[in-house]
Amino acid sequence: MKIKTILLGAIAGAALAPVAQAERGSDGQVSIIYWQAPSILNPFLSGGTKESESSSLVIEPLARYDQDGNLVPWLVEEIPTVENGGVSEDLTSIAWKITPGLVWSDGTPFTSADVKFTADYCMHPEGGCAQLTKFEGVTSVETPDEQTVKVTFEKPTPFPYGPFVGAESPIIQAAQFADCLGARAPECTEQNFNPIGTGPFVVDEFKPNDVITMSANPNYRDPDKPAFAKVLFKGGGDATAAGRAVMETGEFDYAWNLQLAPDVIAQMQEGGKGTPVAGFxxxxxxxxxxxxxxxxxxxxxxxxxxxxxxxxxxxxxxxxxxxxxxxxxxxxxxxxxxxxxxxxxxxxxxxxxxxxxxxxxxxxxxxxxxxxxxxxxxxxxxxxxxxxxxxxxxxxxxxxxxxxxxxxxxxxxxxxxxxxxxxxxxxxxxxxxxxxxxxxxxxxxxxxxxxxxxxxxxxxxxxPQSYLGNGLCDKAPRPETQWQGENISRFCNEEFDALHAELTKTAGAEARAEIAKRLNDIMVENGGxxxxxxxGRLSAHANTLGGVILNVWDSELWNAADWYRKEGS
Incomplete structure (x- = not known):
């Protein structure tokens, strides 16, 4: 493997440290196993974690959360705030500045038009978007220029980071999904199985509920990443087989969501091939x-x-x-x-x-x-x-x-x-x-x-604003939304809806936390x-796999572009 030593600036102000970094494609294949197999590579059409995580290797949001829960820029230059002028003084709008020079994996420019299209796609009145709560209160998405996206809300919104933030709200390419709006969205099999993205990998073949093969994105923004030329993403089986495949047999490099008894995990670790990682x-x-x-x-x-x-x-x-x-x-x-x-x-x-x-x-x-x-x-x-x-x-x-x-x-x-x-x-x-x-x-x-x-x-x-929004009356899955929506219990409570509306316009961490706790209580008190x-999130990675940082606040695969095969392995 070709190795060079570089200085990586850690996210959110952590210290700089020398890290061994492979050149793009020099480390062969990385094999990932999710025992819950993805059925689609479009998180807007599924509320499943397996879909948002697998697709995060390909399609990305404007910003996401790091391993400590800090909001960090991803496809933009900085996180908009009132202080830097990105959020309006009256808290009714937010403007994102896209990093110049970004391109899709097909080589075409990534622009504000793609971001606006993504909002139109999810908010379409005839569609069913699993992530619609991310766009709660949005009245318009405008594109003043190719690098700027302005989101306007119907009222002051102290936390405007719902749309386009995190693995559940990535950007899809307008050109690819142009004919997939509204009721047609679930019919676009090619687009939903093979999305064009800005992430470190591109889809070679997607077999629903089975296997995904991917290759390094030739147009990825960092010319030295990803280190792996190929991804084998295996779905299905069970958590026991997934854990053994990493920690006992070494057949796979990363196993997600090892929902297993603690004595079983300990026994697997004795196999010496892999290491469990956990976080709450x-x-x-x-x-x-x-x-x-x-x-x-x-x-x-x-x-x-x-x-x-x-x-x-x-x-x-x-x-x-x-x-x-x-x-x-x-x-x-x-x-x-x-x-x-x-x-x-x-x-x-x-x-x-x-x-x-x-x-x-x-x-x-x-x-x-x-x-x-x-x-x-x-x-x-x-x-x-x-x-x-x-x-x-x-x-x-x-x-x-x-x-x-x-x-x-x-x-x-x-x-x-x-x-x-x-x-x-x-x-x-x-x-x-x-x-x-x-x-x-x-x-x-x-x-x-x-x-x-x-x-x-x-x-x-x-x-938790968007997450708590899943308890709103109008977020229940139903035929007219193609059964998308996260209000699974069909819970409907007027006090809850009114209080959530209050949360969307409340500033101050302490005040927001108090409202969030009351919303939690209403759901539990009323039998939702x-x-x-x-x-805790419990996964495992091979001892030969470097760069893994478990993230419990976003996709576990959030930094797969930084993964590499350890030297001498």
Whole structure:
């Protein structure tokens, strides 16, 4: 391998340090395994982390978050602020200055027109954009010149860094996606599978739910990067096989999201081929509670409206009893060990927004029984299952993705719920399908054709405004949005919507944090979800892979352009 020593200026003011850096393409192939396989390379058409992360190797945002949660420029010269004149004094607009000379991987200029087009694409009234909350309050996106993008908001917006920031809001090429606006977006297979980008790699071949092969972008802005000529991105399988492939057999260089018991991770590490890396961001394993009737007898689309409320999950006595019956410390112990913490909150990080309103670290089976009994949920026929006051048996369809830890959680929670008189039918779905976002599939987490479902979610950066916006009434997935949207429970609360609107115009970190905590509390208090575990991100990289910096605030692959094969390996 050809090596040269350069000085890299660390992001956000860290010290300069000499780093061994390979020349472009000199290190052969890097092999990455995500056991949840990407189904598309367009994060605007999927809310899945696997899609935003895999596509981040190809398409990029104007700015993103570094490993410490700092907002850093990526395709722009600097982060706009009031102080540098990039954000207007009245906080109603932000102007981004694109770095001169940037080109797409096809060699054509990257301009403000591409940025504006991306906004038009996501905000199209006839489309379904999974990241629409990033554009909440945007009234216009203008292009004063080829290097300037001006975003105007309907009211003062103290945190204007939603659009075009982070792996979930990258820029797509206007020329490539010109015929993919609105309802046509999911039909553009070539564009969605092979996006032209500004990132370090270009797509050679994309096989949905299987394998992606990529090559070094010949027009990448740094002539010495990426070090790797090829990327093999393997999807599918399970977390156990992924962990072994890096830490035991050395077949792969990077394995994402090793949702495995701590003793399993320790055993794998003894293989000597790889190293686990972990860090805590805002990732939370939770149970989403369907606010609507999940009956398959309802017409397509009816389950996503308030016309048919769930027969008992909207009752506080029920969702509080379900939560009280869960032994969260045991879930942490068997599922995550040091990589997990008990949480009662939707947003447990950063620490400033972690609410202390609730306690949930002690299981209370008897208290849950008493709460249901008092609310009129009794077992009238002696079969061990309570009935609602209307006589309907309390039976739930409980679904999640296929994963050993999640199936262990399902089995335990089913047993605990059975103890309080609530029955559960367990269902697990292949993760590539469950998180895939295919509008034609009945098995996606967005469709939510079940009573409760369990998964984990997180957000880019340290400000939760856009993420909390996923609880707004109008963000529920439905047929007219091609089932995109992140309000998975179909939660709808007027106080929540009004308070979120207040957050969008509130300045000051402390004031924003207080509103964020109250929004968290409204969601949990009103049964939108049952938080379970604050999860650390746990992945692994080969001992021969250099340059890896785990980032829990953005895509884990955020600095793949800096990865290299260690000398002598």
């Amino acid at each position: 961001g805002p990732l939370v394993e939770r149970i989403m509670l369907n606010q609507t009737d999940a009956s398959p007898d309802l017409p397509e689309g009816e389950r996503s409206t308030a016309k048919h409320p769930h027969p008992f999950l909207k009752d506080p006595a029920v969702y509080k009893a379900l939560s009280m019956a869960i032994d969260r410390p045991l879930l942490v112990e068997i599922g995550y060990g040091q990589a997990g913490k008990v949480t009662c909150n939707w947003v447990p990080a950063p620490a400033a927004v972690n609410s202390d309103t609730f306690t949930c670290d002690t299981q209370d089976i008897e208290g849950a029984k008493a709460m249901l009994e008092e609310a009129g949920y009794t077992d009238t026929n002696g079969d061990g299952i309570r009935e609602t006051p209307d006589g309907e048996p309390m039976k739930l369809v409980y679904q999640t993705s296929t994963n050993a830890v999640r199936q262990d959680f399902q089995a335990l929670i089913k047993e605990w719920w059975r103890e309080i008189g609530v029955d559960s039918e367990l269902r697990n779905i292949n993760a590539s399908v469950f998180f895939g976002g295919d509008p034609g599939s009945p098995d996606t987490f967005q469709k939510f054709y079940a009573d409760v479902e369990m998964y984990a979610n997180t957000f880019n950066g340290t400000d 979800m049952i938080p379970l575990v604050h999860r």
